[in-house]
Amino acid sequence: MRGTDRPQPPTPPTPLESRLGYLLKHAQAAFARASAEALAPHGVDGHELAVLVVLAGDEPLSQVEAAARLGVDRTTMVALIDGLEDHGLVRRRRSPQDRRKNIVELTEAGRKCLHAAEEARRAAERSFLAALDEETAATLVHALRILVTGDASPPAHTL
Incomplete structure (x- = not known):
């Protein structure tokens, strides 16, 4: 074996690796990269997918x-809807009850994109949670x- 081929001992954790903020930040960044790679072939990012999920409601x-x-401001929402509309995933229409409102709905292409x-x-x-057993992963989520919503009840549904 050459010197560079020898297995290296594990790097000891840094003092920061015991801090919640550090761990959450780096876990979120790693998951964001993995999600972006997974969503790229579908032509949407995580924010756009969240819009599609919300619009797919009853x-x-x-x-x-x-x-x-x-939980986004109006300007951000308009930009997100504009982009989704440009890609044929949503359409706006005037509300029949209030002509000042734009109702936004998924197109058939938007529904297909949402599911894929x-x-x-x-x-x-x-894949991101694969290092954890199923019970630990479910407990983490x-x-x-609970920390984000304050609600300890199980979610009503998932797609």
Whole structure:
């Protein structure tokens, strides 16, 4: 064996690797990269996929209502909807009840994209969490959900 071929001992953890903020930041960055790679073939990013998910609900939503559900400002929402509309994934129409509102709905292409991209996202998530056993991965996701939403009940549904 040459000197560079020898197995290297594991690098000891740095003091930062015991800090929650450091770990969350780096885990999120790694997952964001994995998700971006998984979604790229579908022509959407994570933000656009989130818009498609929200718009796929049972009730029609205005841009403002969708923005509120996503926790984004109106300007950001308009840009997201414009991009999705340019790609033929959503369409706007005037609300019959309030002509000042734009209802945004998925097109057939948007529904197909949503389902394919969600499948890719779930596969990326499973791959990212593969180092954890199934119970630990589920516990992690549940714990993070509680921290983010304050709601300890299981989610109502998943796509």
